[in-house]
Amino acid sequence: MGELTKLISAWEEYIQKNNTASAAEFCMYFLAKERNQQLFGGLTPPDLDTTFAKLIGRLANMQTTYSKMALQDLPGFELEWFYFLNTIYHLKEVKKIQVIQYNFAEQTTGIDILNKLKKLGYITERTDPEDKRAKLVSLTKAGEKILFKVYQLLHKPTLLMYSDIDHKDKQVVVNILRDTETQHQAILSNIRNKSIDDLLSETLGEEKMAQIMSEREKMFKHWDAKRRSKE
DSSP: OOOHHHHHHHHHHHHHHHOOOOOHHHHHHHHHHHTTTTTTSSSSOHHHHHHHHHHHHHHHHHHHHHHHHHHGGGGGGOHHHHHHHHHHHHOEEEEEEHHHHHHTTOOOHHHHHHHHHTTTEEEEEETTTTTTEEEEEOOOHHHHHHHHHHHHHHHHHHHHHHTTOHHEEEEEEHHHHHHHHHHHHHHHHOOTTOOHHHHHHHOOOOOHHHHHHHHHHHHHHHHHHHHTTOO
């Protein structure tokens, strides 16, 4: 297929689904789609959402790997401890369960981390005067000191990964994703005894979810057929 024929076919397919779209919107879509095909090795993900999620996930894993390398200057200090100390620092005196939920940890895992931080003298705890069953935790001077030392170490992987990206581009990404982060922080704080399908129904509505799932089923069948054809 010639390049012009390919472009015209893509335009016709796009305009059938987006009949009010402008040429500029199509060009942005087409360029994004073409670049996505070269983004990862192997078979391209079946849709832009999956490509977007895969890219963010891989970047997060890379950040974690680099962060653990940076923490080698503090033998024995775990990356998860930083997240918990940072949460307590910003939330001030806070319930244990809130710290655990904020970091999306299992309760037993979260309690174990908090106990270790207390044993090391990085946090202190007391009974919540408004709820005798709950414990409030806060940072000690030693906790603040180690937290800011870790901040300095973890700035290195951030520089390594993102210093070359233009400041304006970084601000655009922050503006785009900040509402998503806030929305899902709230959702994940209230997921007890809920499945992923429950969360989808609550977020999208059952009717819209059913429609999307029907479309996705067709998409995945097409994607699987494409995968099989390359075997």
